[in-house]
Amino acid sequence: MTMPYYVAPEQVMKDRAEYAQKGIARGRALVGTTYGAGVLIVAENPSSTLHKISEIYDRVAFAGVGRYNEFDQLRVAVVRHADTKGYAYSREDVDARSLANVYAQYLGQVFTHEMKPLEVEILVAELDPVGTAHQLFHIAYDGTVADEQRFTVLGGEADAITRRMAERFRQGWTLGEAVLACVASLSGPTRTLKADDLEVAVLEHGPWRRTFRRVGDDELALLLAQVEAPGSPASAEGAGEPVSVDESGHDAGEPAGPA
């Protein structure tokens, strides 16, 4: 009988973490932030059909980075979880914190028990039903959860992007200001990102029960065109004109259901 090699648990965990981090770092990053009217998520994603950002429930959105098949499977699973919960109890009983915990348990379980950790990072964002206490839950590949009320960055070069975001972030800024800052933080000083390199979605209150809304390329181009001096933190901090948002793009959601 052959004896398996002994590998120290520390080493096993370190190797797995390194493996997952490498996989995630290969993908492009995304930023989630709160703004005056809700939550904004901006992802660098040249594909217009393979989404990184999606709707989970009335006031909850999903965003994932890393391996597409892995985070998409997790997205579908949590849509199923949320819909089942809302059907069994009530629509109000579905909240982001509980969904984030479900993710954390699963990712933690896979990280410690499976051969291969999942190469994903997940953002679960929730719009506050009444006030401005919106929530951003960031779940890492090993199941670590962090909650944020300002902004959070997922994916490759997260540290550099976080630094750039921290310089620009202002509480209660407009959608236009927030989009510009997110795009500038994602691109960095050497690159420029255009509307079709990006995937943008918001959670904001409107006439419909479902608050998730994709910001289309046309609307996004309009928002990006508001910039005078692109990328400079000063322009984002200056009290710029409030950007008017094209409201015609509403395409998700419907009126409230039956009593």
Next chain:
Amino acid sequence: MSLPLFPLGNDPGPSFVELLRRTRAGGAPIVTGDLPEPTISATRSPSGGATMPGVAHGTTIVALRYDGGVIVAGDRRATEGNMIAHRSIEKVFPADRHSAVAIAGAAGTAIEMVRLFQTQLEHYEKVEGTRLSLEGKANQLGQMVSANLPMAMQGLVVIPLFAGYDLRVKKGRIFTYDVTGGRFEETDFHATGSGGRDAKNTVKLGYRERLGRDEAIELAVAALYEAADEDTATGGPDPLRGIYPVVATVDADGYTRLEDAEVAEHFRNVLERRRARDEEGERS
């Protein structure tokens, strides 16, 4: 509840009903088709349909096409035998942004079916990233009605009416069902429920191609008025309590429920016209 993940080959796909079957989270018989042994015997109502004691029944619903889409309307009364069970229940609901579902029959089962149907449509949309076609939605509802057949055989009949704005052909469409889940598309209008016949005749007499929105609403309101006039189980307008039928339009912009004030206004018009007609009759 943990994350619902399924092995390949046993994945429920975009269907919420399949998901509930797999997870056994929803015990609704519409989902499973399972029926508990009957504990109460079905009795025959005077109208011939079997009714269970203590089960509220919703009554008249009407739908008709107009030049911008469809109108769906339903009275507010639920009955238990010869008693009024509720004065203000609702029988018309948004199924999703561009469609509406209205119900007649056993109210409890029907409302549960609507809730399941709404979730099913939204679930599909979120999982697949696209919406079902209007025809696809109509077929889904048919499957739910058909799953309810064992219940229907014991008297808990649910007959929905489905109407929506078809974004592909850019017009309103109306679908009706029978108890087996059979799905039929109506050309212009339909009404079901205990007062359905009177309502349908009223619409039939006043209907013409390409009605305007207000004319169509008035016709729907008049149909409900006539149904309430002839059928005890259909509730008429109740200005004293401020209860008016639910009237909704579905057009290219989606589902909109009319304000009670607007419905009341249309009722006033209908009554006004009727009074004028009667007075004219007396003079001549």
